[in-house]
Each structure stands twice: as structure tokens, then as C-alpha cells.
Amino acid sequence: MERYYQKDIECASRETMLELQNEKFLKQVRHVWENVPYYRKKMEDNNVAIEDIKSLEDLHKLPFLSKEDLRESYPYGLLGCDLKKCVRIQSTSGTTGKRVVAFYTPEDIDLWEDCCARAITAAGGTDEDVCQVSYGYGLFTGGPGLNGGSHKVGCLTVPTSSGNTDRQIMFIRDLSTTILCCTPSYAAYLGERMKELGLGPDDIPLKAGIFGAEAWSEEMRHDIEKTMGIKAYDIYGLTELSGPGVSFECSAQNGMHINEDHFLPEIIDPDTGEVLPEGSEGELVFTSLDKEAFPLLRYRTKDICMLSREKCSCGRTLIKMRKPKGRSDDMLIIRGVNVFPSQIETVLMNHGYAANYQIIVDRVNNTDTLEVRVEMTPELFTDRIIEIKERQKALVDGLKSMLGLKAQVTLVAPKTITRSEGKAVRVIDNRKI
Ligand code: DLL
DSSP states (O other), rough: OOOOOOOOHHHHOOOHHHHHHHHHHHHHHHHHHHHHHOHHHHHHHHEEEEEEEESSSGGGSOOOOOOHHHHHTTTTTTSSEEEEEOOOOOOOOSSSOOOOOEEEOHHHHHHHHHHHHHHHTTTTOOTEEEEESSSSSSSSSSHHHHHHHHHTTTOOEEEOOOHHHHEEEEHHHHTTOOOOEEOHHHHHHHHHHHHHHTGGGGGGOOOEEEEEOOOOOOOHHHHHHHHTSSSSEEEEGGGHHHHHHHEETTOOSSEEOTTTTTEEEEEEEEEOOBOOTTTTTTTEEEEEEEOOOOSSSEEEEEEEOOOOOOOOOOOOOSOOOOOOOTTTOOOOEEETTTEEEEHHHHHHTTTTOOOOOEEEEEETEEETEEEEEEEETTTTTOHHHHHHHHHHHHHHHHHHHHHHOOOOOEEEEOOOOOOOSSSSOOOOEEEGG
16 A cells, blocks of 8 residues: 555645645745845846746746856855754765755755655655664765654654664664665665675565665666565655755656655756756756745756656656666766766676676777776676686677677676765766876
């Protein structure tokens, strides 16, 4: 039986949702116009006055906001209310440039935690469950967001944060954890460690995992599900919009329902900014509908994605987004060909390897080179040169047909590639140096 946390919203008719979105949208735009001089100036520079925004239909008139705007206005430039009303900040991991700091009022946190509670409930969570939150706590939103959602659902919450892998497994077993929340790469690592300890799916009480914060392939999902004996659900979000829970997967496990009563999505052409029709692939853009401290209108996420309003078997009417392929800034251009790390991952996993790999890009004599270093699993381990060469050749062929590019493949011994406890860093691009 499908469970919902806020059924009236999650299963609302299209008319009801549109009415709600329209009302919130007009309020949010006015809130920004009156309280965020940075954005008001952007509107004025684009010759848009508040009077021009009469309904949702006028959304496209508003200028975009980008990560560069957030950096430029750091730290207080996009604050939508008196700092005195704010009770929390969270911040991005800062891997690409200056950190982004997002602010929250108590109401903002409440809405965010509702979104995470919807995700946990969609994964089957109830007040009978033990929910272990192994996302990092602190400035990263993963830990605090799912912790809050877990409280709201009434689960017994185990805030382990990430790291200390053997202790994670000890808690899972001793406290009978049923729901695990962490990045997919950390879930894969936990699964690997469980196998090493001789633990199979029947020795682990887990039934579901809520994994997100990075792109991961369908093949990786199957691998984790098999190792742990669970159902693995995707969850998406970004600090700028609150954190995890912008969208979440349901029992259908084929795309994430966007909490569109809080976050209005659009897909645009990343080069021209043109809004694309439903079903097109492009950059995901969000407008927050009811955030007080950090309201963002038409924020460009850089995530490459697709939206669909196809009827979902779970009964939710919330629009769905496909698993993001990756970020436009993660996309590698190698000898003129667009390559997403997730495509490489799919090929490796289809050949029986785990998600322990590194992509090394370089430029030699003005030509881009692509090397994929992949770990042999203990099952696939061999030290026979001929066999290694054959396996490397099979991967080169697989990558060629997926990417249309010739890559060099190097098989390395098990356990030689560093494991990740948070978001995995898989690409080393030496061309920038
Ligand atoms: O990663 C928030 C989060 C925490 C989401 C825990 C899910 C679970 P940031 O650190 O600001 O926030 O990074 C946001 O991560 O723009 C995407 O590029 C990527 N991302 C997040 N979730 C997914 C996902 C958190 N499920 C950026 N699939 C986003 C693919 C994801 N990419």
C-alpha cells in the first residue's frame, strides 16, 4: 500500500495545484521585489516591473538567477528578510569556487523537513522504522534535512553522519535500522564492507535506502539493492533551494516527484535560455514558491534533466523529473564529444564492475585523451596478463559504442581507488592545469 505524508498535496488535481502555485508565485515575486534589491535591480535591468507579473503565465518574463549571482551577492545580497528572523544557515560543498550560503527562518526549515518527510514516507517509512542518517551533518544539507524529515515521520532517528564504516554497520545491526540515508557511493562502500565481513542481505535488517546528492546509474541501484537486500530510492535537492527533498522517488522507482507546491520547475535550453516543452532534455530551473529567507526566482541549477507529467502508478500527481544525467559543468567535452561520467559508469557496471573508477582526462600533442581506471572486483580479480588485456579490450569496445570515443582502459587491483563517504570525486581533468 502506497503511503503519503501530505496526501492532499501529493495527490492534488492539476487545477488545485495550479491554483495553489499561482497564488504562492505572485506572493513570492512580490516578496522578492520588496525585499531583495539585488533581484529587483535585475528585473529593472530587464524592463520587468512587478505589475507585469500577473499570473504564472508571466514566469518567463522574469530574469534567471545563476550560481554566479549567488557568489556575487555572498553572503547577504539575496536575503529576503531581516537576519534576525533567520535561525540557520547551510552551505554548499564549495568544490567549484566560493561557497554559497543559504538562510532559513523556522518556517523555511519546517517546509524543508516536510519535503524530506514526504520522501521518507514514499520509501515506506513510518513511525515503526529506524532511520539511520549517514549523510554528513554540518554545513552540508544532507544530514540535517533527512534528520528533520525522519523526526517528522516519527522514525527512531540514528544520526551517525558519514564515516566510521564499521560503526555504521554495527548500528544497523544492533539497532535494527530499516532505512538508510546516505550518498549512493557511500551505500556502495557500506555494501562492499558488509560483504567483506561475510554479511549477506539476510543478516541486515535494512529494507530501504534513500540515496542522492550525486548522479548515480540504474546499474548502481541494482547492485546496491542486491547486496543489501533493499529497495533503493533516489532523492534530489540542492542547498540553494533548501537541500534534499526538492524531489523524491516513490514505489515506481522511475523518476522523482518534484514537490511542486514549493518548487516550480522549468526546463530550458542551456545555451539560449529558451523554455523547452515537456519531455525535452535541458537545464533544470527552479522558482521557490514560499521561501522567506532565501527566495530564488528562476534559479539555473546546471543539472541536465527532463520533466514528465505521465500518470504515476503511486497515485501522486506531482510532476516527475528523470534522474539527472549530471551537471552541465560535470560534462566533459573530449575531442568534441559530450561525455557524462554517468554514461561511463553504466558501461562499467554492465560489465560486472563496481562503481569504483576514476576518469582521467588530459591533452597530449593538442589531442584530448580519456583514460578510465577501474578496479577489478574480488570476483573478477586476475593477475593473468592475457585475461586482463581481454577484459580491458571488452571495456574499450563497450565505451566506444556508448560514447563514440576510443578510451584507454586500465584495470587496477581491488581496493586501490579511494572510497567516498560523501559525494564521490571521479573525474581528474588535467587539461585545466
Ligand atoms: O546535494 C542536497 C542533497 C543532500 C540532495 C542529500 C540529496 C540528498 P548540494 O551539495 O548543494 O546539495 O548539491 C546539489 O547535487 O545540483 C545536483 O547536481 C547534485 N544532486 C543532488 N541530488 C542528486 C541526485 C545536495 N539525486 C547538486 N541525482 C545538485 C543526481 C544530484 N544529482
